[in-house]
Amino acid sequence: MPLVDIQVIDGVFSEDEKKEMIAKVTDTMVAIEGEALRGVTWVRVIDVPGGQWGIGGQALGAADVKSMQAAAG
Secondary structure: OOEEEEEEEOOOOOHHHHHHHHHHHHHHHHHHHOHHHHHHOEEEEEEEOOOOEEEOOEEEOHHHHHHHHHHHO
16 A cells, blocks of 8 residues: 655645645556555645755745745746
């Protein structure tokens, strides 16, 4: 049975977005191994507090990620 952990910065994604992540990751596992895997695929979305996550040596929080998202789109 697969267990997939998705770690995100707390406050970046809504509950609906997290549910979508869970559904799509499950669908991907099923696409690889077949429908029988759906009922035994575990997906966890883990919120990491802001400041405890870094990219390029810089600690990031939700506001930083949202600024990057706004700049990209």
